Amino acid sequence: MRDYLVKRTASALGTFALAIVLNFFLFRIMPGDPTRTVIGDFRVAPEVRKVLIHQFGLDQPIWVQFILYLQNLLVGNLGVSFQYRGTPVAAIIFGRRLFNTFILMGSSISVALIIGIVVGTVAAWKRESKFDIFTVIFSLVTYSMPVFWLGMLIILVFGYYLGSIPIAGTISVGLTYSNVFEYAADYLHHMTGPFVTLTLSFIGYYFLIMRDSILDVFTEDYMLTAKAKGLSNRKILFRHAMRNATLPMVSLVAVEVTYLFGGATMTETVFSWYGIGRLIYEAVVMADYPVLQGIFVVMAIIVISANFLADIAYALLDPRIRY
Amino acid sequence: MNILEVRDLTTHFFMQEAVARAVENVSFELRKGEMLGLAGESGCGKTTTALSIMKLLPPGGRILNGEIIVDDEDLVKKTDSEMNAIRWKKISIVFQGAMNALNPVIRVGDQVAEAITEKENVTRQEALQRARSLFELVGLDSSRVTDYPHEFSGGMRQRVMIAMALACNPSIIIADEPVTALDVVVQARILELIKELQTQLDLSVILITHDLSVIAETCERVAIMYAGRIVELGNVKDIYKDPWHPYTGALITAFPSIAGPKRRFNSVPGDPPDLTSPPGGCRFHPRCPLKDETCQEHDPEYRNVGTDHYVACRHCEKFREKILGERA
């Protein structure tokens, strides 16, 4: 186990190092004025420009810039945003935005996973039944829908026609709340649209993978042993099949965090949810490169950590790996 | 007395493109306290017979005809949930100890205990305690109930499977190729164990294998199967010394013996038939040196040729003459 941990940690750190390097060079390949990397496409006075060039060492050779970049990273200095008039990038990211995205992403992936696992198991058991065919088709359809379009449809149906959900924002503008519950209620009300969109966009995939996994497990010998012991079908399904089939799902979740960022970006943009995803979009549109660089680093940390944790979890759950 | 009777069992597999006639008109009985061998090449229907008895056929498999009588009840007529009560309690089965016959993510003790708690009203602790004593019974260290399957060697995993099969005190055990995957030394030990347990616990066992030497060591009677049918049934001593069916004869001579004169190594020419379109009449006739036209068109007669000795062959006397002639 110890070896496994050490190897995984080294791997994670290595990947992170690569990510940092990629991040640096990605923004240096831009054509044109090198100051774009820190200043973006904004117009600044020449004196300010000179100061910034000096501060970020843009007149120095590239490897010096790289050292400066690493130094800044170590102290958590991710640069300064230009969209937001000089607010440190770190402050923009590590604030309400991250919180909002976590809540949205966390809840969607949890619900999608749970429903996907349970329904996938039942569908595999009742293979070729009406239930199975319906759920498979439903999953294929939602899987094929572009996330943003699904969001638009939800806004159209539930926001425009039914008026039951707000069509944008995280909280209602200009409202005052008498207590925290009212605030939470409003917040959750606003989260309904993006939450449903994101959950639906992932549920199909989890369902299909789980169903596949269970069908694979059905071909294993120990399933026959379990049936020979006279166990009830329910016990066989949930105690034997599910336990083994869920194992590959754990590694899957780690990979899914990666896709979740993409889905969240789209969803947050469509619903104007005040999170990191929308920040990416805004920064791209405004060419606020410091923010983008900062987000890249944060994203890398989150995703690499998620993968690392999933590896550990898998090792803990599968007794064959533990030694 | 007969503890299990199989009469005219016919099981077919319905696949996408064809139907495999895996078992046809198989009849035999298992007497109380005996070990009956079920022998034959791979694919001859031995395992299908075992799965039919336990009603554990894979999708596509169907029992079309026949009766399986245990305790005056016909298992063929039982529903799946009725069978659940019978499985493991009256009859249990020991599979080939392939890596995955035991669930790799559950402790072996729990796997044994779950069979007990499913059938009897005991707590999990009590069931685990029983599991521990079962482990000792089969020669395993009782502290190993908390280990996982991959921590055992092949032979020890087989012992676990045997312990598990005994968990609910069944009266009948079916052992399907219990030692095939093991090396010879371990094989001998496991066979010894099975034999011991049989006498100790007064079990009735059906031992399924393609290895005639295994049957010779452990069984009192044997049924030889070929292409889904029983071709010879009788006491092991009788059959091995004096086989009456050409196929049995070929099987026995296919084994070189250390004792006895050097002789030509005989194998049976040809291949076992495709069960989706088996030969008409006697299924062995394409490979049989004694065949004639009746063999091709009509099923062989099932004849009594001695005490408890049955042969499915029209020309068994001719075969006997040939053998006796060769020996002289």
Add this chain to the structure above:
Amino acid sequence: MAQESAALEIKEVRFWVYRRKLGDFWRLYKRSALGKLGLVIVSFFVVVAVAAPWIAPFDPFSFVGDPFLKPSMTHILGTDQVGRDIFSRVIYGTRISLIVGLVASAMTIGLGTVIGLVSGYLGGWIDNALMRITDLFIIIPALPLMLIMAAILGKGIMNIIIVITVVGWTATARMVRSQTLSLKERPFTEASRAIGSTDLHTIARHIVPNVFPLVFANGMIAIVDAILSEAGLSFLGFGDPSAPSWGMVLHFADIAGATVNGYWWYIVPPGICIMFLVMGFAFISYSTDQILNPRLRRR
């Protein structure tokens, strides 16, 4: 003389063996309902794309009516915010969405296959380095990375294709690499090297044909990913307005406030087209996978 005719014979035999394998595949494929349905759907869109000038009632770029007209007999899907016929735009959009999807996925698969082959065949530090890079690109979220690259490179169809390729080659690379690794150990590879073939020859003649079926199945997924990625990027505004794909039409719908004003005829059709095209390829991929993946056949 004899050598030449022998060589020709070998070529012929190879051809027929290949034909028969293809025939076997097709025979199995025809059995699957989903597979046939997928082919029908994809063919439908291909036909629409090719026949667009004859099917579309109007030119997709001309202003042919008042803006924001509701669906009618002349304008089946109404008009957009500057008076262009939406139905025609959706029909012409088939071309862009299909072409970009196919080109981007072809490049993705091409790049992935090359990297996978090199990595698997040469092994050693090259393999290690390439795999590290692959891992990195797998981990970094695709859409954000694509957006960042789009921000750097700018708008346009070519840039979208480049961005999709750079982000998407990893899946193919991994798969091709593991296939190559296992094929490397097979006897025919050793034999080929033993008679002195160059590495390139060995790869081309022996490894590539065996990798091809898997790559094909994987290719369908790559097409699906490419179509959805292009739609997403166009929706966010990075497409080329002069080559409007379905994603771009939805982008224009969004900025025209179609969602908040309830113009469902502007929103629903382009999305349905994307959905069905994706499903078509997904069905084909699923059926192909069922046939080529031996493990699945057991079930």
